[in-house]
Amino acid sequence: MTTVAATTPAGLADTLARIIPGERVLVRPIDRIAFAADASLYRLIPRAVVLSSSIDEIRSLFALSYRYRIPLTFRAAGTSLSGQSISDGILVESARFWKSIRVEDAGRRIRLQPGVIGAHANRVLASYGAKIGPDPASINTCMVGGILSNNSSGMCCGVEQNAYHTLESLTFVLPSGNVFDTALPDADAQFRQLEPLLARGLLELKARVAGDPVLSRRIREKYRMKNTVGYSLNAFLDYENPIEIFRHLLIGAEGTLAFIAEAVLRTVPDLPVKCTGLLFFPSLHAACAAIEPLRQVGAKALEIMDRAALRSVEGQTGVPPVVRKLPPEAAGLLTEFQCLEESGRSGLERAAREGVGGLQLLEDADFTHDAGRQILLWKVRSGMFPSVGAARRSGTTAIIEDVAFPIPRLADAAVDLTRLFDKHNYPEAIIFGHAKDGNLHFVIAQSFNDQPSIDQYAHFMDDVVKLVVERYDGALKAEHGTGRNMAPFVETEWGPEAYGIMKRLKELADPEGLLNPGVIINSDPQAHLCHLKSLPTVEEEIDKCIECGYCEPQCPSRNLTCTPRQRIVVRRELKRLHQSGQASGLLASLEEDFNYHGLDTCAVDGLCATTCPVSINTGDLTKLLRAGQQSAFSKRVAVGMARHFSKIEKSVRLGLRVGRLLEKLIGTSGMTFVSKMVRILTHQQTPLWLTPMPGAASPHLPATQPHGAVAVYFPSCLTRIMGHLPGESSPISPAEALVSTSRRAGRPVWIPHDVAGHCCATPFSSKGYREAHLWMANRVVDSLWKWTEQGHLPVVIDTSVCTHGLKGCRPVLSIENATKFDQLTILDSVEFALGHLLPGLVVRRKERITVLHPVCSLVEMGLSAKFERIAQACSENVVVPPSAGCCAFAGDRGWLFPELTESATREEAQEARSAGAKGFYSSSRTCEIGMSRATGQVYRSILYLLEWATRE
Numbered sequence: 001m002t003t004v005a006a007t008t009p010a011g012l013a014d015t016l017a018r019i020i021p022g023e024r025v026l027v028r029p030i031d032r033i034a035f036a037a038d039a040s041l042y043r044l045i046p047r048a049v050v051l052s053s054s055i056d057e058i059r060s061l062f063a064l065s066y067r068y069r070i071p072l073t074f075r076a077a078g079t080s081l082s083g084q085s086i087s088d089g090i091l092v093e094s095a096r097f098w099k100s101i102r103v104e105d106a107g108r109r110i111r112l113q114p115g116v117i118g119a120h121a122n123r124v125l126a127s128y129g130a131k132i133g134p135d136p137a138s139i140n141t142c143m144v145g146g147i148l149s150n151n152s153s154g155m156c157c158g159v160e161q162n163a164y165h166t167l168e169s170l171t172f173v174l175p176s177g178n179v180f181d182t183a184l185p186d187a188d189a190q191f192r193q194l195e196p197l198l199a200r201g202l203l204e205l206k207a208r209v210a211g212d213p214v215l216s217r218r219i220r221e222k223y224r225m226k227n228t229v230g231y232s233l234n235a236f237l238d239y240e241n242p243i244e245i246f247r248h249l250l251i252g253a254e255g256t257l258a259f260i261a262e263a264v265l266r267t268v269p270d271l272p273v274k275c276t277g278l279l280f281f282p283s284l285h286a287a288c289a290a291i292e293p294l295r296q297v298g299a300k301a302l303e304i305m306d307r308a309a310l311r312s313v314e315g316q317t318g319v320p321p322v323v324r325k326l327p328p329e330a331a332g333l334l335t336e337f338q339c340l341e342e343s344g345r346s347g348l349e350r351a352a353r354e355g356v357g358g359l360q361l362l363e364d365a366d367f368t369h370d371a372g373r374q375i376l377l378w379k380v381r382s383g384m385f386p387s388v389g390a391a392r393r394s395g396t397t398a399i400i401e402d403v404a405f406p407i408p409r410l411a412d413a414a415v416d417l418t419r420l421f422d423k424h425n426y427p428e429a430i431i432f433g434h435a436k437d438g439n440l441h442f443v444i445a446q447s448f449n450d451q452p453s454i455d456q457y458a459h460f461m462d463d464v465v466k467l468v469v470e471r472y473d474g475a476l477k478a479e480h481g482t483g484r485n486m487a488p489f490v491e492t493e494w495g496p497e498a499y500g501i502m503k504r505l506k507e508l509a510d511p512e513g514l515l516n517p518g519v520i521i522n523s524d525p526q527a528h529l530c531h532l533k534s535l536p537t538v539e540e541e542i543d544k545c546i547e548c549g550y551c552e553p554q555c556p557s558r559n560l561t562c563t564p565r566q567r568i569v570v571r572r573e574l575k576r577l578h579q580s581g582q583a584s585g586l587l588a589s590l591e592e593d594f595n596y597h598g599l600d601t602c603a604v605d606g607l608c609a610t611t612c613p614v615s616i617n618t619g620d621l622t623k624l625l626r627a628g629q630q631s632a633f634s635k636r637v638a639v640g641m642a643r644h645f646s647k648i649e650k651s652v653r654l655g656l657r658v659g660r661l662l663e664k665l666i667g668t669s670g671m672t673f674v675s676k677m678v679r680i681l682t683h684q685q686t687p688l689w690l691t692p693m694p695g696a697a698s699p700h701l702p703a704t705q706p707h708g709a710v711a712v713y714f715p716s717c718l719t720r721i722m723g724h725l726p727g728e729s730s731p732i733s734p735a736e737a738l739v740s741t742s743r744r745a746g747r748p749v750w751i752p753h754d755v756a757g758h759c760c761a762t763p764f765s766s767k768g769y770r771e772a773h774l775w776m777a778n779r780v781v782d783s784l785w786k787w788t789e790q791g792h793l794p795v796v797i798d799t800s801v802c803t804h805g806l807k808g809c810r811p812v813l814s815i816e817n818a819t820k821f822d823q824l825t826i827l828d829s830v831e832f833a834l835g836h837l838l839p840g841l842v843v844r845r846k847e848r849i850t851v852l853h854p855v856c857s858l859v860e861m862g863l864s865a866k867f868e869r870i871a872q873a874c875s876e877n878v879v880v881p882p883s884a885g886c887c888a889f890a891g892d893r894g895w896l897f898p899e900l901t902e903s904a905t906r907e908e909a910q911e912a913r914s915a916g917a918k919g920f921y922s923s924s925r926t927c928e929i930g931m932s933r934a935t936g937q938v939y940r941s942i943l944y945l946l947e948w949a950t951r952e
Contacts, residue, residue: 009027009032009047009048010027012027012047012048012070012090013025013027013048015064015068016048016050016064016090019057019060019061019064020050020051020052020057020060020061024050024051024052024053025048025049025050025051026048026049026050026051027047027048027049028589028593029586029589029590029593030562030570030589030590030593030594030597031049032045032046032047032048032049033045033569033570033573033590034562034563034566034569034570034597035049035075035078035086035091035093035566036086036569036573037078037086037533037547037565037569038075038078038079038080038081038083038084038085038086038547038549039078039079039080039081039546039547039548039549040080040081040082040083040084040086040483040484040485040533041083041397041399041446041448041485041532041533042083042086042484042485042531042532042533043086043531043532043533044086044087044088044531045088046073046086046087046088046089046090046091047070047088047089047090048090048091049090049091049092049093050090050091050092050093051093051096051097052092052093052094052097052098053097053098054097055171055173055179055261058092058173058259058261059173059177059179061090061092062173062174062175062176062177062259063177064090065089065090065175065512065514065515066175066512066514069512069514070089070090070514071087071088071089071090071514071515071516071517072087072089072090072092072514072515072516073085073086073087073089073090073091073092073255073515073516074092074094074114074145074149074255074259074516075087075091075092075093075094075095076093076094076095076098076114076115076142076143076144076145076146077095077117077138077141077142077143077145077146077549077552078549078552079138079141079142079146079548079549079550080146080150080480080481080483081400081402081480081481081483082477082480082481082482082483082484082485082486083483083484083485083519083531084149084150084254084255084481084482084483084484084516084519085146085255087516089514089517092259094114094115094145094259095114095115095143095145096115096558096559097115098113098114098115098116098145098261099113099115099116099907100112100113100116100262101113101116101120101121101124103124103125103128104264106128107125107127107128107129107130107267108130108266108267109168109264109265109266109267110124110125110132110264110265110267111262111263111264112144112262112263112264112265113144113261113262114143114144114145114146114148114260114261114262114263115143115144115145116143116144117139117140117141117142117143117144117553118132118134118135118136118139118140118142118143118144118147119139119140120882121144122139122270123882124882125267125270126270128267129269129270129272129340130267130268130269130270131267131268131269131270132147132166132265132267132268133157133161133162133163133165133166133265133266133267133268134147134152134153134154134157134161134162134163134166135153135154135155135156135157136152136153136154136479137154137155137381137382138382138548138549138550139154140550140553140611141548141549141550141552141553141611144263145260147163148163148167148250148251148260148263149250149251149252149253149254149255149260149481150228150252150254150479150480150481151163151164151228151232151251151252151479151481152479153226153434153437153439153478153479154434154479155301155303155378155381155382155434156300156301156336156338158226158434158436158437159223159224159225159226159437161268163251163252163263163265164232164234164248164251164252166265166266166267166268167247167248167251167263167264167265167266168183168263168264168265168266169181169182169183169247169263169264170182170247170250170260170262170263170264171260171261171262171263172247172250172258172259172260172261173258173259173261174195174198174257174258174509175258175509175510175511175512175514175515176194176195178194178195179261180194180243181262182243182244182247183264187243188241188242188243188244191242191243191246192242197508198242198246198508198509199242199243200242201504201505201508202236202242202245202246202505202508203242205236205501205504205505206236206245208501209233209236209237209501210236210237212497215495215497215498216237218494218495218498219233219234219236219237219498220234220237222234222475222494225404225406225407225437225438225439225474225475225478226404226434226437226438226439226475226478226479227404227475227477227478228252228475228477228478228479228480228481228482229475229476229477229482229486229489229490229493229494230482230490230493230494230498230499230502230520231249231252231253231257231502231505231520232248232249232251232252232253233494233498233501233502234248235247235248235249236501246509249505252481253520254481254482254483254516254519254520255515255516255519256506256510256515256516256519256520256521257505257506257509257510257515258509258515269340271300271338271339271340272340273338273339273340273341273342273344273345273348274336274337274338274348274369274371274374275336275337275338275345275348275349275352275367275368275369276334276335276336276337276367276368276369276373276374276377276378277334277335277336277352277365277366277367277368278320278332278333278334278335278366278377279332279333279334279335279356279359279361279363279365280322280323280326280330280331280332280333280361280362280363281330281331281332281333281359281360281361281362282327282329282330282360282362283329283330283331284304284306284307284329284331284411284414284415284418284431285411285412285414285415286331286359286360286411287304287331287332287333287435288304288410288411288414288435289411290333290359291304291333291407291410291435291436291438292407292408293355293358293359294333294335294355294356294436295407295436296355297351297352297354297355298337298351299335299336299337299351299355299436300336300337300338300436301334301335301336301338301434301436302333302334302335302434302435302436303333303334303335303381303432303433303434303435303436304331304332304333304334304414304431304432304433304435304440305331305332305333305334305381305384305430305431305432306331306414306418306430306431306432307326307327307328307329307330307331308428308429308430308431309332309384309388309430309431309432310323310326310330310331310332312384312388312391312430313380313384316379316380317376318373318375318376318377318379318380319376319380320366322363326362327362330362333435334377334378334381335352335355335367336374337351337352345369349367352365352367353365381432382613384430384432384613388428388430388443391428391544392428392445392544392546393428393445393447394537394543395447395449395534395535395536395537396445396446396447396535397445397446397447397448397532397533397534397535397546398443398444398445398446398546399443399444399445399446399457400441400442400443400480401441401442401443401444401464401485402433402439402440402441402477402478402479402480403417403439403440403442403464403468403474403475403476403477403478404437404438404439404440404474404475404478405438405440405468405472405474406438406472406473406474407437407438409472410435410438410440413440413467413468413471413472413474414431414440416467416471417431417440417442417464417467418431420460420463420464420467421442421444423463424456424459424460424463425456426444426445426446426460428444428445429442429443429444429445430442430443434478434479437478438474438478439478439479444460447534448532448533448534449534454529454532457529458526458529461485461528464476465489465492465493468493469489469492469493475493476489476493482519482520483519483520484518484519484522484527484528484530484531485528486528487518487519487520487521487522487527487528488522488524488525488526488527488528489528490502490520490521502520502521503521506520506521534576535572536572536575536576536579537575538568538571538572538575539571539621539624541616541617541618541620541621541624542567542568542571542616542618542621544614544616545565545568545612545616547565547568547569548565548613549563549565550611550612550613551563551564551565551608551609551611551612551616551618552564552565553611554607554608554610554611554885554886555607555608555886556603556605556607556885556886556887556888556900556901556903556904557601557602557603557888557900557903557904559903559904559906560601560899560900560903560904561596561597561598561601561900562597562598562601562602564608564612564616564618567597567598567602567618567621567622568618568621570590570594570597570598571594571598571621573590574587574590574591574594577590598622598625599622599625599626599629600893600896600897601893601897601900602618602619602622603619603856603886603888603889603890603893603900603904604619604622604623604766604890605619605856605857605886605888605890606619606856606857606860607856607859607860607885607886609860610859610860619766623765623766623767623768624768625768626766626767626768627768627769627770628768629768630767630768630769634769635769635771635772638764638767638769638771638772639769639771639772639775641772642759642761642764642772642775642776642779643775644757645717645757645758645759645776646756646757649717649720649721649756649757650699652721653696653697653699653721654696656693656694656695656696656721656722656723657695657696659671659689659693660693660695660696662674663689663693668689668691671689671693672688672689672690674689675687675688675689676688684896687892687895687896688895688896688898690894690895690898690933691726691933692725692726692727692929692932692933692938693725693726694722694723694724694725694925694929695722695723695724695725696721696722696723697719697720697721697722697723697733698723698733701715701720701735701751701755702733702735702736702739702740702751704739704748704749704750704751705748705750706750708748709748709749709750709793710742710747710748710749710793710794710836711742711747711749711750711793711794711795711796711827711832711836712749712750712751712752712784712787712788712793712794712795712796713735713738713739713742713749713750713751713796713798714751714752714755714758714784714787714795714796714797715734715735715751715755715798716759716760716797716798716799716802716925717758717759717760717802718799718802718924718925718926719733719734719735719798719799719925720735720755720756722925722929725928725929725932725938727938728938728940730940730944732947734798734925734940734941734943734944735751735798737941737943737944737946737947738796738798738829738833738943738947739751740947741833741837741841741943741946741947741950742836742837744840744841744950744951744952745836745837745838745839745840745841745950746840747836747837747840749796750793752783752787754783758776758779758780758783759776759780759802760776760777760780760797760801760802760803760805760806760809761773761776761777761780761805761806761809762801762802762804762805762806762891763891763892764776765805766890766891770812773809773812774812777806777809777812777813778812778813778814778817780806781809781813781817781820781821781824782817782820784820784824785817785820785823785824788824790820790823791820791823791824791825793825794825794826794827794832795824795825795826795827796827796828796829796832797826797827797828797829798829798923798941798943799829799923799924799925800828800829800830800855800857800858800861800863800923800924801855801857801891801924801926801927802924803826803827803828803829803857803861804828804857804858804860804861805857806826807826807861809821810822828858828861828863828923829923829941829942829943830858830863830866830867830870830923830942831863831866833870833942833943833946834866834869834870835866837946838870838873838946841946841950842950843873843874843949843950844949844950844951844952845948845949845951846874846875846876846949847874847875847876847917847918847919847945847949848875848876848877848917848918849875849876849877849878849879849915849916849917849918849919850871850874850875850877850878850879850917850919850920850921850945851879851880851881851912851915851917851919851920851921851937852867852868852871852878852879852880852884852921852922852942853881853884853887853908853912853920853921853922853927853928853931853939854867854868854880854884854922854923855886855887855922855923855924855927856885856886857924858923867923867942868880870942870945870946871921871942871945873949874945874946874948874949874950875919875945879912879915879917881907881908881911881912881915882911883907883908883911884908884911885904885908886904887901887904887905887908887927887930887931887934888900888901888903888904888905888930889901889926889927889929889930890926891926892926894926894929894930894933898933901930901933901934902933902934905930905931905934905935906934908931908934909931909934909935912931912935912937913935913936913937917937919945920932920935920937920938920939920940921939921940921941921942921944921945922939922940922941922942923941923942925941927939928940928941
């Protein structure tokens with residue numbers, strides 16, 4: 001049946017709204033474009049995006065799909081590399097409302113929904129000394145739904161600890177709408193009763209496999225190495241009952257057979273004792289030849305990197321300097337030995353020495369036990385694909401392929417693969433991967449902007465298939481899933497009999513062929529050349545993005561509007577439309593909506609850069625675009641405000657005092673209404689009066705003396721303007737807390753008498769007022785130079801956002817002030833309190849439970865651990881909520897767009913409220929206001945905790 005519901009977004013939205021609340025049905029162009037890409041080389045624009053939240057909704061979506069003949073595709077994190085999480089039908093997001101985690105059996109099992117990030121599951125399991133088996137490089141971003149549906153593996157998990165082999169039970173929904181929990185004692189009986197054709201068909205397929213010794217032997221051989229091409233046919237050999245067979249067929253099925261609503265996985269030991277080294281070989285062949293001897297002595301991880309791969313990361317932190325001097329043919333092997341107990345460390349060292357004893361190395365083996373160095377080495381390896389992708393030529397797409405070879409033939413196969421790069425003119429190609437399992441990844445930069453480029457890719461892939469399948473009998477996909485780019489070659493690898501079984505399986509489970517069509521089973525031999533993603537050149541700040549999605553878990557607007565990746569995807573679509581030369585309604589719609597989705601609700605917090613392997617800060621794009629929107633008049637006004645900032649301080653303090661008086665007269669709701677009216681009249685440029693609203697700070701700062709001071713204290717303008725929140729009982733200000741505590745520690749600070757009118761300049765920068773930012777930054781650095789006696793004393797700032805902003809202002813300074821800046825020591829109050837004050841103080845009392853909110857600037861400066869150490873010294877128990885992240889208050893966003901802060905803090909606030917604490921602390925005034933609003937608890941500066949705990 002085809003109706004208007006199937007042909008227009010508006011009609012489809014109305015139809016979907018009958019089964020899903022309308023706010024969770026996204027059909028506006030900007031939403032559909034934002035979800036059109038995953039981390040692969042493909043792009044499809046969905047007709048609608050549905051933010052699902054329950055099994056009942058999934059069942060209703062299956063029914064709607066069948067009724068209107070509209071395909072369904074499920075998507076969790078969207079980090080898929082083979083195009084299996086995009087759709088031109090209905091894209092069903094199973095991430096934000098599917099995050100339940102429950103540890104069972106003392107950590108031996110864990111119950112997970114598809115929206116749980118892999119690393120989050122491991123954090124929950126850490127106290128049990130356990131982790132989930134799969135360990136993909138993208139574990140900090142990818143979600144359980146994708147890990148299961150792609151049978152993801154990774155660095156150390158190999159075949160034995162992947163999702164297939166650690167699966168305990170599943171709850172899944174079939175396209176028929178039937179729901180099964182395989183853990184129930186009568187699950188198989190229910191399955192046979194409710195799905196007789198599917199159950200009987202599975203047993204028939206099992207009989208076909210068992211009755212064909214050649215096929216059975218081939219299946220066993222294929223799954224001794226990593227292999228995710230096609231369906232998990234080993235389930236027909238490993239299990240007897242239909243429900244057990246189907247449960248394991250869903251692992252690696254890429255969402256083409258059913259929807260996985262929940263999984264119980266057996267955990268594996270998290271081996272904490274590690275011995276790690278980066279070995280260097282004269283050639284890729286020599287590095288591959290070293291795999292077997294290192295495996296034999298127990299190496300848990302063997303990550304290979306050819307010279308081109310090493311070159312792509314040789315400038316990153318943690319890479320040994322020798323990498324820059326390696327010869328052109330060299331290769332590296334990141335090698336790690338692991339064990340459970342500290343007593344086994346000497347055994348790891350012995351195994352490492354034995355393993356490298358007969359190897360041909362360019363440099364002596366250097367193994368480290370230092371956790372910091374180990375983290376850096378692994379960070380380099382896990383970020384290799386995005387780093388290479390970022391170095392690609394502008395306008396090209398970074399493509400990663402994922403193959404496996406029998407280990408005895410790995411060295412020859414790797415060399416043959418490099419010859420294909422030369423034959424097809426891919427001079428920038430690299431090879432890296434999980435060599436312990438014979439699993440190689442290779443990356444090429446490919447343009448899809450013209451037919452010759454597409455033909456180049458097609459010919460190259462034909463040769464790759466011949467090399468992997470015909471010459472070496474390997475796997476075309478070892479761990480990234482078949483997806484769209486290997487679907488045409490499944491039969492080539494498996495043969496007609498096995499492929500026929502896969503096709504029949506698809507028909508049995510999804511008889512209408514509406515569930516993620518085109519993935520795994522695809523009759524089009526050119527399918528891998530369809531729906532290719534072009535990457536037009538965009539702003540320099542974001543052009544190197546390969547849309548991997550690593551940034552998304554950190555983004556505070558991810559559940560409200562766009563993530564950093566989605567902002568970039570939309571910018572590229574705008575560029576495509578502009579380049580087409582045809583004005584359209586789509587272009588106008590995207591440009592209009594991008595102001596709110598892309599700019600207004602970007603917190604410019606920079607956290608996206610902390611997880612991006614190439615440090616793209618999408619906030620820089622936001623600032624650039626905001627600057628382009630500012631009129632000449634508004635720019636002059638901003639400069640005037642910077643030049644007369646002391647008057648601005650007085651005006652805002654006055655406004656807060658008057659507001660508090662009016663609030664007493666007309667109530668908080670009355671003030672909120674009045675501020676909304678004013679906001680309408682000023683075209684959304686003025687803040688809302690929202691509870692809790694701070695009072696005005698005292699215009700008088702604590703008295704201090706320059707004589708004997710160990711540091712210059714620069715109270716932020718937030719400290720100088722904003723006073724206590726309603727319900728906050730402290731009799732002193734943050735400035736008084738720092739001054740009194742520093743005196744008590746014998747490390748007094750001095751506040752310059754002319755500090756009023758100075759600012760870190762961050763507010764001007766975040767709004768795109770470059771001239772005002774430049775003027776204020778130069779003024780404050782010039783004053784700091786004077787106050788610190790030409791850099792003799794350090795500067796202490798009590799607000800982490802301001803510390804971070806001031807530390808990053810050098811690019812806008814004059815040559816003279818840049819020279820001064822380089823001689824200044826700028827300290828956040830957190831590092832000053834821990835390193836300079838706490839050693840001289842006596843902790844006399846402790847908070848029973850303390851909840852912390854590490855602000856984004858603190859995280860970016862690497863001071864989170866120091867923040868926690870202050871709290872640990874002054875508290876019996878310290879809680880950092882697992883979901884802690886940017887609160888998105890972002891200076892004024894919390895007053896201008898309060899829905900952004902509400903969305904960003906929802907999960908963290910729930911965790912904070914459940915901690916049973918009375919003390920809540922942070923290190924930035926506006927963030928404290930945002931968290932107070934979210935939790936109903938008063939958040940204060942960590943300086944208050946230190947002052948109270950050490951007070952005599």
